[in-house]
Amino acid sequence: MLAGKTIILGVTGGIAAYKAANLASLLKKQHADVHVIMTKNAQQFITPITFETLTGNKCLTDTFDRNFEFHVKHVELAKRADLAIVAPATANVLSKLAHGLADDMLTTTLLACQCPKLAAPAMNTRMYENPVTQDNLSLLKKYGWLLIEPAVGLLACGDTGAGKFPEESLILEYILREIALEKDLAGKKILVTAGPTQEAIDPVRYITNHSSGKMGYALARMAMLRGAQVTLVTGTTALKPPSFVEVIPIQSARELFDAVTSRSGEQDMIIKAAAVADYRPVSVADEKMKKADGELVLELERTEDTLQYLGDHKREGQLLCGFAMETSDLENRAREKLERKNLDLIAANNVKVAGAGFGTDTNVITLISGQETKQLELMSKEEAAMRILDALLEQMTESSGTIVHNTDDSGNNTRRHPDAQ
Numbered sequence: 001m002l003a004g005k006t007i008i009l010g011v012t013g014g015i016a017a018y019k020a021a022n023l024a025s026l027l028k029k030q031h032a033d034v035h036v037i038m039t040k041n042a043q044q045f046i047t048p049i050t051f052e053t054l055t056g057n058k059c060l061t062d063t064f065d066r067n068f069e070f071h072v073k074h075v076e077l078a079k080r081a082d083l084a085i086v087a088p089a090t091a092n093v094l095s096k097l098a099h100g101l102a103d104d105m106l107t108t109t110l111l112a113c114q115c116p117k118l119a120a121p122a123m124n125t126r127m128y129e130n131p132v133t134q135d136n137l138s139l140l141k142k143y144g145w146l147l148i149e150p151a152v153g154l155l156a157c158g159d160t161g162a163g164k165f166p167e168e169s170l171i172l173e174y175i176l177r178e179i180a181l182e183k184d185l186a187g188k189k190i191l192v193t194a195g196p197t198q199e200a201i202d203p204v205r206y207i208t209n210h211s212s213g214k215m216g217y218a219l220a221r222m223a224m225l226r227g228a229q230v231t232l233v234t235g236t237t238a239l240k241p242p243s244f245v246e247v248i249p250i251q252s253a254r255e256l257f258d259a260v261t262s263r264s265g266e267q268d269m270i271i272k273a274a275a276v277a278d279y280r281p282v283s284v285a286d287e288k289m290k291k292a293d294g295e296l297v298l299e300l301e302r303t304e305d306t307l308q309y310l311g312d313h314k315r316e317g318q319l320l321c322g323f324a325m326e327t328s329d330l331e332n333r334a335r336e337k338l339e340r341k342n343l344d345l346i347a348a349n350n351v352k353v354a355g356a357g358f359g360t361d362t363n364v365i366t367l368i369s370g371q372e373t374k375q376l377e378l379m380s381k382e383e384a385a386m387r388i389l390d391a392l393l394e395q396m397t398e399s400s401g402t403i404v405h406n407t408d409d410s411g412n413n414t415r416r417h418p419d420a421q
């Protein structure tokens, strides 16, 4: 997701400096061009060789080093950077940055940077809570820095409190949110449902299905990365919820109906990837049901069909996308659903096709709208999520009068990495 992006990673002298190596590695895995700049103190904790090996770039440490490609390296790099992050950021370096002090390679480069700048402060709790540090952080915010809150927990010095270096994967999410994708969904409110529902039989048993939630979570994350304000209504899954998304946990189809319909009015798009039970037990036993001789017959009743309700109450300009999981006659059945439920788009898949359906990391979907049927090839659920969002955005833009061309002749999406090589 960071192909073609140049990132400056500033590493300063705190005990968490070694964790910056993992961050550098995560950034490289996203195909970013990572340039690490270390302060003198950082080199007491970890050596430049570690970063050079991980990034394939010279690790910059000395402003007056004569052995580099550019004449004025700090300005050159600052001009090229798409994003700069200082992680970990010590109280000392934060103080320098807040006051414009530039006395080494890192601070001179950052002073010349006009790209988004992030810092992940990490230090002892007392140092972090000191009003001087807090004032410096406020100043940095005022100057446009995005600060990543430190985690709370046991610190290297033995104290417990705020000041821990956040998970590197979370820092990566901040970076991705800033620069990974074009913000073509900025200002849009999108609600996504995901995962299975559970319909109670008694206090220990329920009826459910095999939905993993992966498709819905991918949709929520991609919409967030494209700038949307996202609400994720989710059944119980084993997945980590995406960052920067409002997560509403539900269990039953009734809870899903309430959670979605109470928020539906304000949404620009609603995407219903949840696998909702169509039936639930007519009555739920108060006590655990005991086995007995003979057969057990459970009487079931229909659940609320949330998507049908949304289609019947759709407001002007709102877009509704449903999912259809079929085992045969995919297109006709999905198109019938599209019409019956008054949808704008339906993502249909045949669970019998290899790589499609529950549990997998991939999907094979057919996008069906009023005008067309588009059969997509096997792709990751993230890529499928992008294509669904593209299709919805295209409908929204067309209905408001502006046409966007987001696919090339071969059907490949071209909006994601405007400057990818």
Ligand code: CTP
Binding pocket: 193, 253, 272, 273, 274, 275, 276, 277, 278, 303, 304, 305, 306, 307, 308, 321, 322, 323, 324, 325, 337
């Ligand atoms: N859906 C819903 N509420 C339900 C059931 C389904 O909102 N009670 C939504 C799902 O989230 C999905 C779509 O409706 O987006 C699926 O449509 P549906 O016609 O219910 O599909 P199936 O359950 O597969 O129905 P059928 O048995 O008729 O094929």
